[in-house]
Amino acid sequence: MLRAHHQIPTHLNVEDKVLFGLTGRQFLTILIGVSLAYSIWNQLALPVSVRVPVTIACVGGTLVTALIRPGERPLEQWALVALIYVARPKCSTWRPAQPDSRDWHAAVDDGWAEASPGLAWQEEEQR
Numbered sequence: 001m002l003r004a005h006h007q008i009p010t011h012l013n014v015e016d017k018v019l020f021g022l023t024g025r026q027f028l029t030i031l032i033g034v035s036l037a038y039s040i041w042n043q044l045a046l047p048v049s050v051r052v053p054v055t056i057a058c059v060g061g062t063l064v065t066a067l068i069r070p071g072e073r074p075l076e077q078w079a080l081v082a083l084i085y086v087a088r089p090k091c092s093t094w095r096p097a098q099p100d101s102r103d104w105h106a107a108v109d110d111g112w113a114e115a116s117p118g119l120a121w122q123e124e125e126q127r
Contacts, residue, residue, distance in 0.1 A: 025074065026066045033062020 015023040022030070037058040044051050065075050 022066075029066040030062055033058065033066070037062065 015025070018024045018027050020027075037055045040058055041051055041055045044054065046054075068075060070078065
């Protein structure tokens with residue numbers, strides 16, 4: 001009797017290729033960038049000498065963003081990391097919070113002590 005041989009997948013952390021050897025993220029990035037470049041070419045009311053470089057820059061930026069993956073991570077993740085790094089302070093100092101002395105003392109004119117209810121069983125004992 002022959003046993004069936006099954007291969008165990010070892011490429012579980014690899015993104016699936018959707019079309020033309022591109023991952024889904026890369027394909028959609030290129031699709032959006034090319035659509036934006038076409039919109040710039042078609043809708044921008046400027047002379048051709050201005051539209052051509054702007055459209056080429058848009059397509060070039062799209063291809064760079066979609067295809068270059070430094071450290072096996074997409075450029076948009078690197079851009080987010082850089083933005084977070086720039087936004088955060090570079091030096092932090094911990095100091096215990098100083099208590100406000102006004103929080104420790106009750107106001108004299110509150111009258112909260114006089115407004116407290118009395119105990120019924122204590123009043124009976126005093127009689």
